[in-house]
Structure formats: structure tokens, C-alpha cells
Amino acid sequence: MDPISDAIRLEGARYALLRRLAPSMRHHLVVNLQPIGMIYEVLDKRLLAAEPQLAQIKDSAARMNGFARAAVQSCLDVMTWLTPEEGATSTVAEGVQECMGLLNGNFNFRGFSIANEAGACTLTVSRPGIRSVLTACMLACTDERSRPADLVLRADAGNGEVALTIALADNMSTDCFPNDGAYRDITWADVGAIAAAESIGVSHDEQLVRITFPGIIPTVPLTVD
Amino acid sequence: MDPISDAIRLEGARYALLRRLAPSMRHHLVVNLQPIGMIYEVLDKRLLAAEPQLAQIKDSAARMNGFARAAVQSCLDVMTWLTPEEGATSTVAEGVQECMGLLNGNFNFRGFSIANEAGACTLTVSRPGIRSVLTACMLACTDERSRPADLVLRADAGNGEVALTIALADNMSTDCFPNDGAYRDITWADVGAIAAAESIGVSHDEQLVRITFPGIIPTVPLTVD
The missing domain is CATH 3.30.565.10 (Histidine kinase-like ATPase, C-terminal domain)
Known part of the structure; x- marks a missing residue:
């Protein structure tokens, strides 16, 4: 077996740590996405009303967008567990x-x-x-x-x-x-x-x-x- | 330096590969999220019309939801690059x-x-x-x-x-x-x-x-x- 550097031992440790953190990382990726579908169902029902309440519909759409924005942030943040930001x-x-x-x-x-x-x-x-x-x-x-x-x-x-x-x-x-x-x-x-x-x-x-x-x-x- | 097993050399290789794939993984995480904000802006403007077109609003909301669902799938899929699914x-x-x-x-x-x-x-x-x-x-x-x-x-x-x-x-x-x-x-x-x-x-x-x-x-x- 050829000699393996400290660098590879370090990479091995970092890989094992990532694998152990992966289930939690996965959760953080999707946690902000799951409410979007539920809010959408409500919004879609509200549109069927005889006299749709536009203020409520506006509010639901804003909440969907808010969760989507939060999801972008949590996706970018989760990725920094894989690729650390230098100097952060x-x-x-x-x-x-x-x-x-x-x-x-x-x-x-x-x-x-x-x-x-x-x-x-x-x-x-x-x-x-x-x-x-x-x-x-x-x-x-x-x-x-x-x-x-x-x-x-x-x-x-x-x-x-x-x-x-x-x-x-x-x-x-x-x-x-x-x-x-x-x-x-x-x-x-x-x-x-x-x-x-x-x-x-x-x-x-x-x-x-x-x-x-x-x-x-x-x-x-x-x-x- | 203590002997390092083939297992750690493998982990080191897998870690380096993940680091190299990370920028593309990040892109795949957010690619379905970015359109949601744009569709929302359009939907929000449509709600301000004198006579809002409910069919168009319904369609925009459905598209926001569709992209959110696609984002869940791409998040779960990206995570399988980190944690391979056994037997897949x-x-x-x-x-x-x-x-x-x-x-x-x-x-x-x-x-x-x-x-x-x-x-x-x-x-x-x-x-x-x-x-x-x-x-x-x-x-x-x-x-x-x-x-x-x-x-x-x-x-x-x-x-x-x-x-x-x-x-x-x-x-x-x-x-x-x-x-x-x-x-x-x-x-x-x-x-x-x-x-x-x-x-x-x-x-x-x-x-x-x-x-x-x-x-x-x-x-x-x-x-x-």
C-alpha cells in the first residue's frame, strides 16, 4: 500500500462526517418547501369561491413566495457544509x-x-x-x-x-x-x-x-x- | 503516521469528488426555485388589475407549486450524490x-x-x-x-x-x-x-x-x- 498523506486522512474524516450529517442536511433542504404545497391547496380552493377574497389570495401567494425564498437560502446554506466558505x-x-x-x-x-x-x-x-x-x-x-x-x-x-x-x-x-x-x-x-x-x-x-x-x-x- | 486503510483512501477520493461536484449540485438545488419569485411577481401584479383574471392567477399559482414540487425532487436527488441509495x-x-x-x-x-x-x-x-x-x-x-x-x-x-x-x-x-x-x-x-x-x-x-x-x-x- 502506498503511503497516504495526512491530507487524505483529513478528507476521509470530512467525508465520514458529511455522511453522518447528510440526513439532517436533507431535512433542511426540504423543510421550507413542504408548506408551499399546503398553502397552494388553500389558495386554489379560495379561487373557487363565488366571490374570491383577493386579499387572502394575495396573502397565500406571498407566503408561497416567502417559503420559496427561504428554501433558496437554506439550500445555499446547506451547501456550505459541503464547501466551506473561506474566512466565514x-x-x-x-x-x-x-x-x-x-x-x-x-x-x-x-x-x-x-x-x-x-x-x-x-x-x-x-x-x-x-x-x-x-x-x-x-x-x-x-x-x-x-x-x-x-x-x-x-x-x-x-x-x-x-x-x-x-x-x-x-x-x-x-x-x-x-x-x-x-x-x-x-x-x-x-x-x-x-x-x-x-x-x-x-x-x-x-x-x-x-x-x-x-x-x-x-x-x-x-x-x- | 499510523497506517491508513483502503477504506480511508476511498473516503478521501469520494470527498474530493463531492467537492468538485458541489458547484453543480448547488445549481441543481436552486434551479427550480428561482422561477417561483418571477411567477409570483406576475401573479401579484395580476391581483392589482381592476378586474383580476382568476384563470391566469390560478395558472400562476399552479406553476409556483409545480416548481416547488420539482425543487423537492431535485433536492432529494442531489442528496443521493452524497448518500447513495443502496441497490439503485x-x-x-x-x-x-x-x-x-x-x-x-x-x-x-x-x-x-x-x-x-x-x-x-x-x-x-x-x-x-x-x-x-x-x-x-x-x-x-x-x-x-x-x-x-x-x-x-x-x-x-x-x-x-x-x-x-x-x-x-x-x-x-x-x-x-x-x-x-x-x-x-x-x-x-x-x-x-x-x-x-x-x-x-x-x-x-x-x-x-x-x-x-x-x-x-x-x-x-x-x-x-
Whole structure:
């Protein structure tokens, strides 16, 4: 076997992470599209009325258009999980919310809960960095457990850097499903490859994952939106 | 450096391929959404008429809904490039058209042309297989060239298998842009890893790429649509 570079190990880790995030990405792609059909059915019925109420029809059409516009945004946003925008930043609070939003369904299904106690930390970090390292850590620390757990996220900012911690404690959840359908487990080797590429520090034991982000002094508006 | 398995090399190849296909995937996600806003503007103006023409308004609303439905389908379809559907099949002709549809814009931009002379080959092959191996081959054989070329795709079915060939000939295109913005070149090592995983044979020289698919005897309807 020829030698394989760290670059390919990194690509492998990023691929596995994408595969694990894919079901949530799919949901975000279509979530704004599904209401359009329902609003259309109502609008179409309203047109059949003896005296159609144009204000209501106007409102339904505007709502259809609003969901379509939101769908464009969510499609473009989902694609940035695949192709990160160079130099994009987000606050820690935004990053945590975004990652939880993407993984919550997956976690609930498996019997894990996530509590966000990271608060409104406004320190700016790399958006691709927090997205990839936090989701990889959340998957790695749950994939390696044989039983469900409760996760608590906390943030501790100081000295221009942020430490984000994930505390894990067994829970008694019985309403959980195994991870069998998943592409494969995310390993700490995957996390290490991604974290190194993003210049983010990660340490972990069975009860605590600690992610250390170097803060960014924003030279551009804080968010890309 | 610890040893890295063939599995990770394969994941690395699949990741690089996804990154190269991402701009086309993004386009397919939003292509059906963009007309909705234009139709809405027309519908909204029609509602302002002294005597609104309800039939036209009904038609506009139906078209908005039609594009939204098509967008759901294209979103779900794009996601299957990331998460292949196990056991999905397509005919060779469908697979070739789908891959050309995804890569045409990329190729034209770089000064390459693609002619599809594969015809209406109805032999059934693995859909994830033809998608990943054909796109990887098309990128690998063009990435390694220093000048633009014309590509001709042909199919030769027999003995229950299909050979798909890509013939390359230099062209005089000057209306071309370098590949600098691309994530990275797709290499023949990437192609080899993906082809092996899909049980597809690939051989190549500078003028010809030959892809050998084992045919599938369809036990289910020929297409997944």
C-alpha cells in the first residue's frame, strides 16, 4: 500500500462526517418547501369561491413566495457544509445553535439529550471550524458509548480564546434506537484530523470533551448573513 | 503516521469528488426555485388589475407549486450524490446524461466539450457506480491535461457488460479558464479507489479512458423514478 498523506486522512474524516450529517442536511433542504404545497391547496380552493377574497389570495401567494425564498437560502446554506466558505465566521453562540439544530433529531432518536448552557457567547470563531469540530466531537463522544447519555454544552471565554465543553452523564433512556443505520462511527482520529486542519484544540475523556477555539478579532461584520 | 486503510483512501477520493461536484449540485438545488419569485411577481401584479383574471392567477399559482414540487425532487436527488441509495440502478444512457448534466457547465467553462455518442444503451448498471466512476474519470482525464480537449463518450454493450469509453482530442479552444479555483485535481488513484469499491473496471491512456461496467439483470423496475 502506498503511503497516504495526512491530507487524505483529513478528507476521509470530512467525508465520514458529511455522511453522518447528510440526513439532517436533507431535512433542511426540504423543510421550507413542504408548506408551499399546503398553502397552494388553500389558495386554489379560495379561487373557487363565488366571490374570491383577493386579499387572502394575495396573502397565500406571498407566503408561497416567502417559503420559496427561504428554501433558496437554506439550500445555499446547506451547501456550505459541503464547501466551506473561506474566512466565514460566526459567534460561538450561533455555531453551537447551528450544530445542535443539525444534530438534535439524530441525538433524540438515539436516546441522547443535549442541553445548551453555552449562553450568548459572542466571541467570533471560524464558522467552518466550529461546525466541523463541534459536530465531529458530538458524534465521536456519543458513538463510542454503549448507552445513551445526557450532554451539556458550556462555553468559557477568556484571554481571546473560547473553551467549549461537552459534559456527558449516563441517562436512563430506554426510548432509543441503535446507531446501526449510520454510515460509520466518527472516531477520535477523525476528530483529530479535522481539528488540526482547523487549528482547534480537542481533549477528551469519557465524561468531558474540551474544544479550544482561538478567537478571531473580527475585521468584517460578525456574521455572514 | 499510523497506517491508513483502503477504506480511508476511498473516503478521501469520494470527498474530493463531492467537492468538485458541489458547484453543480448547488445549481441543481436552486434551479427550480428561482422561477417561483418571477411567477409570483406576475401573479401579484395580476391581483392589482381592476378586474383580476382568476384563470391566469390560478395558472400562476399552479406553476409556483409545480416548481416547488420539482425543487423537492431535485433536492432529494442531489442528496443521493452524497448518500447513495443502496441497490439503485439506472440505464447506461440515463447515467451518462445525468453525469453530463452535472459536469457540462464546469467543462464548458474550462474549454472542454463533451459529445454524447453513447446512444440509448438500456443496459442496467448500478446508479451510484456509474455516477461516481464516470464523473471521476471525466474529471481525472481533463484535470491531467495542460490544454483543453474535446471528449466523445461511446458505449459498447455485449456479453452482459458495458464498456463506456471517453475519447479525448486536443481542441483549439482559447475561450477557457484554468482550474485554479477547484478544490483539487481528481487523480487516477482516486478513480481507482472508487472504481474498485463499485466493482467497475477502468483503464486509461492519454487518448482514451475505458470504463467496464458489469451489467445488472434488473429484478426491479429499471429506474428509481
